[in-house]
Amino acid sequence: VRQSAEAVIIGGGVIGCAVAYHLTRAGIRPVLLERDGLAIGASGANAGGIGASSGIPGRTLSYMRKSLELLVTDVRELDRPVEMVLGGRLHVALDSRERAAMEEFVKVRQHEGMDITFLTGDDARALEPALGPAVLGAAHVPSEGHINPFLLTHAYAAAAQQRGAEVVLGVEATGLQVSGGRITGVQARGDSISTPLAILAAGAWSASLLAPLRVVLPVKPGRGQMLVTVAVPPLMMKHVIRPGGLGIRQAIRGNILIGSTLEDVGYDKGLKISTLASFARAASEMIPALEDVPIVRAWAGLRPMTPDRVGIIDTLPDLPGLILATGHSRTGVTYAPITGVLVTQLATKGTTDMPLDPFRLSRFSAGGAQQPASREASRRIRA
Numbered sequence: 016v017r018q019s020a021e022a023v024i025i026g027g028g029v030i031g032c033a034v035a036y037h038l039t040r041a042g043i044r045p046v047l048l049e050r051d052g053l054a055i056g057a058s059g060a061n062a063g064g065i066g067a068s069s070g071i072p073g074r075t076l077s078y079m080r081k082s083l084e085l086l087v088t089d090v091r092e093l094d095r096p097v098e099m100v101l102g103g104r105l106h107v108a109l110d111s112r113e114r115a116a117m118e119e120f121v122k123v124r125q126h127e128g129m130d131i132t133f134l135t136g137d138d139a140r141a142l143e144p145a146l147g148p149a150v151l152g153a154a155h156v157p158s159e160g161h162i163n164p165f166l167l168t169h170a171y172a173a174a175a176q177q178r179g180a181e182v183v184l185g186v187e188a189t190g191l192q193v194s195g196g197r198i199t200g201v202q203a204r205g206d207s208i209s210t211p212l213a214i215l216a217a218g219a220w221s222a223s224l225l226a227p228l229r230v231v232l233p234v235k236p237g238r239g240q241m242l243v244t245v246a247v248p249p250l251m252m253k254h255v256i257r258p259g260g261l262g263i264r265q266a267i268r269g270n271i272l273i274g275s276t277l278e279d280v281g282y283d284k285g286l287k288i289s290t291l292a293s294f295a296r297a298a299s300e301m302i303p304a305l306e307d308v309p310i311v312r313a314w315a316g317l318r319p320m321t322p323d324r325v326g327i328i329d330t331l332p333d334l335p336g337l338i339l340a341t342g343h344s345r346t347g348v349t350y351a352p353i354t355g356v357l358v359t360q361l362a363t364k365g366t367t368d369m370p371l372d373p374f375r376l377s378r379f380s381a382g383g384a385q386q387p388a389s390r391e392a393s394r395r396i397r398a
């Protein structure tokens with residue numbers, strides 16, 4: 016490991032790698048430390064759904080839309096296979112309560128200028144013939160879709176390396192060095208790398224690195240279980256999502272991904288038969304042709320969850336030299352491009368073009384967004 020770097024990124028998930036890529040585009044050559052392998056965390060275990068409609072209107076929706084736009088540009092410029100399909104997403108309703116909620120979901124988003132329409136069950140089936148009769152209606156978002164998150168993470172890392180970033184695998188960051196009230200380096204077991212800038216992108220494991228500095232980061236693991244079928248001939252065109260988060264999509268290679276749960280079980284990555292059985296039942300209710308498709312694999316991943324399920328992209332006023340890029344909860348793949356851009360703006364000019372308010376750490380402190388994101392404020396959260 017090098018002894019000094021312009022910046023050190025901790026974590027080789029989609030967030031850390033997108034940050035590395037965008038930093039190198041701005042002329043900064045970071046060292047990225049990943050204790051295991053790239054995309055070994057949530058970034059290699061997710062459903063790969065990309066879309067802005069799950070954003071919160073008036074709060075995060077515009078950021079997610081921007082991120083999706085940036086993703087299209089990034090994918091073009093990365094020029095590596097990432098299996099992106101923007102064939103549209105359907106949020107389906109299976110009972111009258113869900114149908115009413117879906118109509119409202121559409122109305123609110125149309126109000127924000129989104130291209131989204133409400134379809135009756137029959138109209139939804141005309142668009143996606145794989146849908147079963149149980150579907151009573153759907154919100155259709157034509158600009159959304161899915162991507163292979165594993166390939167995207169690797170593509171960001173490879174492009175960053177090509178532009179001068181160093182990606183170091185199998186090396187764990189064990190602490191942040193502080194001197195004179197600012198970050199001066201990152202410890203990596205016996206070694207240390209001196210740097211004026213550390214970027215924390217360690218996913219569900221981010222909080223422990225800040226605890227010794229008495230900064231409380233409200234990021235916890237949120238387990239998600241997934242199921243995948245063997246590759247089958249093209250069966251469904253759209254990414255179909257049920258309220259509550261169960262999604263079904265067919266990857267370019269033909270496999271169908273079904274999942275996931277959101278469970279508060281610490282760092283346990285275990286799988287449960289009852290959960291997988293319930294996925295299988297719900298999936299074949301939405302897409303009846305799935306009933307006889309063989310399952311090939313199941314896995315679980317740990318999302319970096321925050322209490323409001325929105326990420327943390329921020330600096331700490333009384334700890335210069337540290338940027339937080341973590342806690343992206345259920346939507347980190349979608350948020351990766353804009354996180355890379357916002358972190359790069361923070362690193363190069365100290366401010367961002369879009370306000371960081373929805374992502375500030377201080378929103379979790381007693382006084383909300385008005386409070387400075389200080390260690391004092393964070394200590395109060397813990398109290």
Ligand SMILES: Cc1cc2nc3c(=O)[nH]c(=O)nc-3n(C[C@H](O)[C@H](O)[C@H](O)COP(=O)(O)OP(=O)(O)OC[C@H]3O[C@@H](n4cnc5c(N)ncnc54)[C@H](O)[C@@H]3O)c2cc1C
Nearest residue numbers: 026028050056057058061064188218239316346347348349
């Ligand atoms: C089942 C499931 C389904 C999901 N579906 C979607 C979806 O459809 N769409 C979407 O946008 N998002 C989805 N997500 C969420 C998304 O996967 C995450 O928000 C995103 O991957 C978070 O990326 P990350 O880089 O912050 O974290 P991670 O990918 O977890 O990466 C963190 C990395 O940091 C490394 N690390 C940790 N500590 C250290 C250390 N001390 N030193 C060095 N390295 C360290 C870890 O090894 C890990 O590789 C899903 C997640 C799951 C689990």
